[in-house]
Amino acid sequence: MSMIKRRVLYEEVAEIIARMIYSSELEPGQWIDEMQLCADLGISRTPLREALKVLASDGLVELITRRGAYVKTISPDELDELFPIVALLEGFCAQLAAENITSEELVKLKHIHSNLERHAAAKDIVLYYEENILFHDALKDISQNSRLQRLTLDLSRVIRLARQQQLKLGARLQQSLQEHRDILSAIEAKDGESANQAMSLHIDNQYAALKNQLVGADKNEMD
Structure with a gap:
């Protein structure tokens, strides 16, 4: 019998944020309000930050030191x-x-x-x-x-x-x-x-x- 692969929380969060980006709910160049997202999604900062790292590796988000995360803008x-x-x-x-x-x-x-x-x-x-x-x-x-x-x-x-x-x-x-x-x-x-x-x-x-x-x-x- 094959095992059912359970998704970890940060992967689900990454998918939600990606949908927000694709639907223009989060616009290119927009700063991502982490505290507001945590409140809206009912999660802590840890899974959110892991999700943002995933999105950064996928090219959807840009992480800037001491400034936070921004939706990637394509030049x-x-x-x-x-x-x-x-x-x-x-x-x-x-x-x-x-x-x-x-x-x-x-x-x-x-x-x-x-x-x-x-x-x-x-x-x-x-x-x-x-x-x-x-x-x-x-x-x-x-x-x-x-x-x-x-x-x-x-x-x-x-x-x-x-x-x-x-x-x-x-x-x-x-x-x-x-x-x-x-x-x-x-x-x-x-x-x-x-x-x-x-x-x-x-x-x-x-x-x-x-x-x-x-x-x-x-x-x-x-x-």
């Missing part, structure tokens, strides 16, 4: 380094998914996509983004390449800090939805090359939207 230079790598890896994930997907997996992927359609129609960016994560994670699972899954997971933790922000830009939500339609269509056709190209374009468009947002923010600060 334009970091975007320049990360997004081309993510486009390559996730494009390959989509290609493998198209080549390996089963009928049952396709049904599940279509269900996730239907939720994307519903949340986009409601203009609910938070729920759309949560479903978007499920869509991308499903493709990683379907790819059947465990090493590729680990590589993309490590990068996606950091990329998620920026990805949701680009959905708030004008028509980007509908563009993202159409890109997901194209990815799904290629996977349903079992066209690995087209799936790779569609996913790479999707990531490249995210990158361009974020770069434009950051350039605009910097210009406003200068003005």
Whole structure:
């Protein structure tokens, strides 16, 4: 009989804080009020500080001596380094998914996509983004390449800090939805090359939207 692995408290706390970051409840650059979090979560400082160390190692939090913990802010230079790598890896994930997907997996992927359609129609960016994560994670699972899954997971933790922000830009939500339609269509056709190209374009468009947002923010600060 297999043993059930029990999660320690700081891991649960780290997951809660990560969700707060991904949902923009904690914004990039924001100072994390440890005392308030302890009160809100009903925990002591010890598991919170262990959780913050985990989040720092994942690239979500920055720990500054004598100043505390801050939500990580991704710089334009970091975007320049990360997004081309993510486009390559996730494009390959989509290609493998198209080549390996089963009928049952396709049904599940279509269900996730239907939720994307519903949340986009409601203009609910938070729920759309949560479903978007499920869509991308499903493709990683379907790819059947465990090493590729680990590589993309490590990068996606950091990329998620920026990805949701680009959905708030004008028509980007509908563009993202159409890109997901194209990815799904290629996977349903079992066209690995087209799936790779569609996913790479999707990531490249995210990158361009974020770069434009950051350039605009910097210009406003200068003005």
